[in-house]
Amino acid sequence: MTAKKQKDTVIVDSARIQEVLTRGVAETISFENLKKKLLSGKRLRVKLGIDPTSPNIHLGRAVTLLKLRDFQELGHIPVLIIGDATGVIGDTSDKDSGRPMLSSKEVKNNEKTYLKQIEKIVDLSRAEVHHNSKWLNKLSFAEIGEQADQFSISDFIARDIIKRRLVAGKRVSLRETLYPLMQGYDSVAIKADIEIGGTDQRFNVLSGRVLQQHYKQESQDVVIMEMLLGIDGRKMSSSWGNIIALTDTPNVMYANIMRVHDSLVMKYFEICTRVSGEEVARLQKEFATRPRELKMRLAREIVTLYHSPGAAQKAEEEFVKVFSNKELPSSMPETLIGNASSLEDVLMKEGMVPSKSEIRRLIEGGGLRDAETGEKIHEVKAPISKSIILKIGKKKFLKITLKHVPKKKE
Numbered sequence: 132m133t134a135k136k137q138k139d140t141v142i143v144d145s146a147r148i149q150e151v152l153t154r155g156v157a158e159t160i161s162f163e164n165l166k167k168k169l170l171s172g173k174r175l176r177v178k179l180g181i182d183p184t185s186p187n188i189h190l191g192r193a194v195t196l197l198k199l200r201d202f203q204e205l206g207h208i209p210v211l212i213i214g215d216a217t218g219v220i221g222d223t224s225d226k227d228s229g230r231p232m233l234s235s236k237e238v239k240n241n242e243k244t245y246l247k248q249i250e251k252i253v254d255l256s257r258a259e260v261h262h263n264s265k266w267l268n269k270l271s272f273a274e275i276g277e278q279a280d281q282f283s284i285s286d287f288i289a290r291d292i293i294k295r296r297l298v299a300g301k302r303v304s305l306r307e308t309l310y311p312l313m314q315g316y317d318s319v320a321i322k323a324d325i326e327i328g329g330t331d332q333r334f335n336v337l338s339g340r341v342l343q344q345h346y347k348q349e350s351q352d353v354v355i356m357e358m359l360l361g362i363d364g365r366k367m368s369s370s371w372g373n374i375i376a377l378t379d380t381p382n383v384m385y386a387n388i389m390r391v392h393d394s395l396v397m398k399y400f401e402i403c404t405r406v407s408g409e410e411v412a413r414l415q416k417e418f419a420t421r422p423r424e425l426k427m428r429l430a431r432e433i434v435t436l437y438h439s440p441g442a443a444q445k446a447e448e449e450f451v452k453v454f455s456n457k458e459l460p461s462s463m464p465e466t467l468i469g470n471a472s473s474l475e476d477v478l479m480k481e482g483m484v485p486s487k488s489e490i491r492r493l494i495e496g497g498g499l500r501d502a503e504t505g506e507k508i509h510e511v512k513a514p515i516s517k518s519i520i521l522k523i524g525k526k527k528f529l530k531i532t533l534k535h536v537p538k539k540k541e
Contacts, residue, residue, distance in 0.1 A: 140206055141172050141173070141174050141205065141206035141207065142204075142205045142206050143169070143170055143171075143172050145170065147205070148166060148169045148170065148205070149166075150408055151169075151198075151201045151202065151205065152165065152166060152169075152354070154201075154401065154402070154408060155194060155197075155198070155356055155357050155401055155402035156198075156354055156355065156356060156357070157330050157355045157356060157357045157358075158330075158333070158353075158355040159352070159353065159354055159355070160337070160340075160352060160353040160355075161352060164352055165325065165352040165354070168324065168352070169205070174206060174207055174208055175202070175207045175208070175324035175325055176207075176208050176210050176259075176321065176322060176323050176324045176325070177199060177202040177203075177207050177208065177209055177210060177323070177324065177325045177326075177327065178210045178212060178317065178318060178321060178323035178325065178326045178327070178339075178351070179195055179196065179198075179199045179209070179210070179211055179212065179326070179327045179328075180211075180212035180213075180214050180217065180263070180314060180317055180326075180328075181195075181196075181211070181212070181213065181214060181245070181249075182214035182217050182218035182221075182238075183213065183214070183215065183218050183238050183239075183241035183242035183245055184218050184221070184233065184238070184241065185241055185369050186240070186241050186243070186244065187244075187248070187369070187374075187376040187377065187378045188245065188248045188249070188376070188377045188378075189367055189369065189374035189375060189376045189377065190359060190367065190374070190375045190376075190377075190399075190403050190433070191358070191359040191361070191366075191367035191374065193252060193377060193403070194329070194356050194357070194359050194402050194403065195327045195328065195329060195356050196249060196252040196253055197252055197402070197403070197405070198327050198354060198356055199211070199252075199253055199327055200252050200253050200254075202325070202327075203253060203254060203257065203258065207325075208258070208259060209253055209257075209258040209259070210258070210259045210261070210321050210323065211249065211253065211255070211258055211259065211260045211261070212261050212262075212263050212317050212321070213242060213245065213246075213260065213261065213262045213263070214263055214314075215235070215238050215239065215242065215262045215263065215264045216262075216263045216264040216267040216268055216313065217263055217267070217310060217313045217314060217317075218233060218238040218241075219233055219234070219235055219238055220306060220309055220310050220313060221233065221306075221307075221310065244378070246260070248377045248378060251377055251436075251437050252436075259321070261320075261321060263313070263317050263320070266316070266317075266320040267313055267316065267317075270316070275309075275312065277345075278312045278315070278316060278342060278345070279308075279309075279312060281341050281342060281345050282311070282312075282338070282341070284308075286334075287308050287311070287334075288303075290334050292331070293307075310335065311334055311335045311338040312338065312342070314332075314335040314336070314338060314339065315335070315338030315339040315340075315341060315342040315343075316339075316342055317339070318339030318340075318342065318343055318351050319339070319342050319343055319346045319348060322348060323339065323343075323351045324349075324351055324352065325351055325352050325353070325354060326339055326351050326352075326353050326354070327353075327354045327355075327356065328353070328354075328355055328356070329355065329356050329357075329358055330355055330356070330357065330358050331358065332355070333355055336353045336355065337353065339351055339353075340353070356402070357398075357402060359398070359399070359402060359403065360395055360398075361373030361374060362374075362375065362387060362388075362390045362391045362392065362395075363392065364392050364394070364395065375387045375388060375433075377437055381434050381438045381442040381443065381445065381446040382445075382446045382449050382450070382460075384430075384433065384434050384437065384438070384446070385430045385431075385434050385443070385446035385447060385449075385450050386446075386450055386454070386526050388426070388429060388430040388433055388434075389426060389427070389430055389450060389454070391426065391429075393422050393426070396418065396422070396425060396426050396429055397411065397414070397415050397418060399429055399433075400414060400429055400432075403429075403433055404429070404432040404433060404436065405436075406432060414428075427447060427450075430443075430446070430447065430450075431443045431444075431447060434446050449461060453526075454525075454526075459502060459503070459520065459528070460528055463520070463528040463529065463530055464481065464483075464528070464529050464530070465529075465530040465531075465532065466480075466481055466529065466530070466531055466532070467532050467534050468515065468531060468532070468533060468534065469533075469534060471514055472514065472515055473511060473512050473513060473514055473515065474499075474508065474510075474511040474512075474515060474521070474531075475487065475490055475511040475512055477515070477529075477531060478490055478511070478521075478523070478529075481529060483521075483523050483527055483529055484523065490511060493523065493524060494507075494508070494509055494511065498523070498524045498525075499511070499521065499522075499523060500521070500522045501519055501520070501521070501522075502520040502521060502522040502528055503519075503520055508521070515531065515533055516533075517533060518530075518531060518532045518533045519531050
């Protein structure tokens with residue numbers, strides 16, 4: 132997909148460019164060169180690659196997409212690379228162990244809703260969208276060898292994450308050394324002027340500069356974004372369940388944002404919203420005196436960004452109703468069961484908990500209750516004797532209706 136001709140011209144505004152190059156940015160290579168390019172009025176090709184390694188995009192990955200939109204709003208050309216080839220090989224830049232290879236089918240399935248999710252942020256009608264299998268799958272072994280010759284093994288193992296794995300005696304596959312070559316060659320293929328990446332991608336985005344030099348292109352400048360931590364303060368990761376996904380419903384998204392640790396709220400304002408920098412600075416001064424109010428403001432801003440102002444307002448009303456006023460939610464999952472089922476069976480069947488061990492942990496922590504009476508539930512193996520609304524943990528509810536089974540006539 133190629134970008135349609137943009138109606139808007141390149142915006143040359145020093146203050147606005149300064150904010151784009153600094154807001155949420157950990158490093159720019161090189162700042163002065165890039166700023167000079169942006170002030171020249173030339174339309175630049177701004178590259179961002181995203182691998183479909185899971186079905187949902189979360190806020191952590193959306194940080195780079197928001198920066199891509201910033202450049203688009205300055206009038207530059209977003210060049211989005213869907214990594215259907217790199218996704219198969221797998222990037223281990225942020226992994227403490229090797230990422231398993233995915234099949235092309237798995238990557239394709241994960242990709243099904245990617246563009247729909249990305250369109251929440253970037254105007255794809257004014258962007259280029261490419262699949263890197265188009266050029267990577269055509270490379271010969273000789274060409275890959277030529278690219279690999281531009282790097283040394285010491286370059287690769289000097290990376291902190293790889294060094295830690297080697298010191299710990301963990302396996303590092305030769306396959307993993309191919310990924311930076313692939314991402315770097317993407318920059319050659321689309322003639323990138325700028326590449327956006329996260330701090331964990333530093334080696335990969337710099338490889339693009341090396342390969343562009345080798346292929347007699349001008350080296351791209353690089354914008355490296357800060358990493359967004361998950362709602363529990365660890366790196367945002369689907370495997371840890373601490374993500375906020377773009378596909379979350381407004382109610383779930385709002386409630387999850389309200390779970391964000393207080394120490395992260397202002398960083399979320401900075402890199403997950405487009406509230407003005409001046410406003411963020413003002414809110415920073417006020418946060419200590421009204422943290423809950425500002426966290427609710429954050430939740431409204433993010434839900435509005437990915438849904439709508441109306442959805443954000445309704446989500447806030449529902450949150451206050453359920454979590455502040457301790458009322459039952461307006462809607463919840465429901466199931467109709469026979470009188471031979473146990474709570475344990477129903478919880479597992481309905482996917483409300485991942486395992487029986489998790490049910491035990493819920494019970495031990497008092498996290499399984501009758502939502503209407505507040506009474507803790509301890510017995511889950513006996514047949515259910517009455518209809519009940521369960522509260523599972525802090526935010527899940529399940530309405531269980533016991534269907535009437537007529538007694539057999541004597």
